[in-house]
Amino acid sequence: MSIEGDVRAVALRGREASFELALATRATKDDALLGMASALLASSDQVLAANADDVGRAEASGTPANIVDRLRLTPDRLDAMAQGLREVAGLPDPVGEVVRGSTLANGLELRQIRVPFGVVGMIYEARPNVTADAAGICLKAGNAVLLRGSSSARSSNTAIVQVLRDAAVEAGLPADVVQLVPGDSHESVKALMRARGLVDVLIPRGGAGLIRSVVEESTVPVIETGVGNCHVYVDAAADLDQALAIVLNAKTHRTSVCNAAESLLVHADLTQTFVPRVVEALTEAGVTVHGDAEFAAYDGVLPATDDDYAAEYLSLDISACVVDSVDDAIAHIRRFSSGHTEAIVTRDQATARRFVAAVDSAAVLVNASTRFTDGGEFGFGAEIGISTQKLHARGPMGLTEMTSTKYVVTGDGHVR
């Protein structure tokens, strides 16, 4: 059978399993999640052995150390995966929530209720912990999941998925609520993207290239995630100590994440005061500043191009420029932002209101680090990614965002 046929067969089994899962009670789903957590720990030897194969292959083929690190599982990381599944079990069930309801003038009762999507496809990169995280969140929201991880993690993912499937069956659910998508090539991703009618939603997690290719080629509806060219704007009325702390945190706390700051905008009034101070602090922290003429006047600052302002560095680099006003900052953000997260530092209420209203990003922060855009920080309990699109979900996605709704209308013979 062709890869396309294989993928469609898997999707069809997921669809069948989703019918049963959609009707499962919270108790059954939580049993499955807790069982999965225990089984992962009980099977840690097999999972770690499978992971050692992947890591060995990656090292032998000269994979960079930071990628190998993401790929590597340890007893601690397995513990964290199990703990994640337990936490999802502890969250309320989104399915069945009444979103809105009323009795219409003719006596019909109208309720809009949360229901699972059905089948969710996840496309992601090397981290094998995503396999358990995504399966857990999808299961709790009543969705069968089709997992297409990186081929470099195939042994790990195969072992993890086998453990999760067995635990699902143990709890009385079909094994096919969790499946691995067959095939290592782009053909299998492509088949998943074209499985319209079998797959309800596709969530690509990864770099800009992966997301662009999914957006271009998919006929299945997509939730775009995670590309973050995040800005910090330091206003003329900023508390400069706060501003410095926020810029340093947003840039250096963790560089490889989508909510790290990639660009710094500073009001012209601060050219003589804050600019030298922030350049010095960033440089000391090991950050390379790519700046406009005002910034490039300082030692170690490289001249910035439009490519710098558009870049999601994911490294110890930041682009920087001076702007004449909050409106110029907004205009710069409109031009270069990926719509993920932008922050303003200001003590001026009117300026903060203007920035919040005019900046069209998933999250807009006032006097806080961009790093707070995160499902965990927002209190969602679990996060499957951060949507940077405007349709359906925007910003961190938790269990609620992994559901659709339907209208239930009840009458007694109504025709008018």
Place this chain on the structure above:
Amino acid sequence: MSIEGDVRAVALRGREASFELALATRATKDDALLGMASALLASSDQVLAANADDVGRAEASGTPANIVDRLRLTPDRLDAMAQGLREVAGLPDPVGEVVRGSTLANGLELRQIRVPFGVVGMIYEARPNVTADAAGICLKAGNAVLLRGSSSARSSNTAIVQVLRDAAVEAGLPADVVQLVPGDSHESVKALMRARGLVDVLIPRGGAGLIRSVVEESTVPVIETGVGNCHVYVDAAADLDQALAIVLNAKTHRTSVCNAAESLLVHADLTQTFVPRVVEALTEAGVTVHGDAEFAAYDGVLPATDDDYAAEYLSLDISACVVDSVDDAIAHIRRFSSGHTEAIVTRDQATARRFVAAVDSAAVLVNASTRFTDGGEFGFGAEIGISTQKLHARGPMGLTEMTSTKYVVTGDGHVR
């Protein structure tokens, strides 16, 4: 300039206008809507003259009478368009609504608020009244709209859009909050579908062919609308008088609409009682029944194929079959439904619950006609279409569904 360049230029102007519109107060938007209503009536001579050109061209080219009728504007239809705009002005502003909010453990204030999409593209067929309806709904939700109507209605649409733009300017908004997409060919639709980054959402309203082509080709996120292969299932425990009234209403009240019933499922216990009765009533009402062997035993019933069960007739035709149980009805619906609306007629509470839980459509009705799936009936005040997809909006879409959200997070120097 190429058509693609023209369309992108229009989209870019829409995007610029959307920045201003997103910041407009409700008062300004309502002024514009009321001004548009008055202006449409004040300009009725020009609009009707432009429409007469379209109607004349359509008649001369041998367009079927029912299509010409959809195209035709009358003083009454203009009144209804103006009234629609006034009603939208009377609805609450969805923009700025706080969807969820909390204070996090670290003191950060989190609010998720409704914001406009930005730029909405509408692709629709002959009815020129959609031009004013869609513009009004988009404007109230803070979105600039790009209207791509049928080329057969171009003169009417051009006249209407000019009136709406002038009224927008009169109210202090940019004219480009309402624009017609240039070009009559598929090239201009295609350019709209590929204007990712300039257009935020595309809503095709029309037949299955249009919607399929948009889903296939668009890189702009799409909300799929309006294809309805709606079922009525008459259960063994149905009140047969109610069932008959509901079937007749759902099939014959208006045949050309997406919430009309296209398929009838009857429990096997009713083969000798309800089947002959409903066949007789449908036949008397001028409906052609395409049925299985049980139905085809009666005079005038044609044998049904799978194509019949899959068909959205939009005419005085209905497919029909006998099923052995509610689960068989559910299985039939899973196989053939377009996910729009399904109804069950039953007095049995457990059966109703089973049907409601297991049928995965935008609307599931109990003891009521499928015709109720409608934004007006649901009390939304205005409707821009009925979504049959699961992402973002499902079922009738009103003002709320024409918005996105963003997170606003406020701190005082928070980095942890």
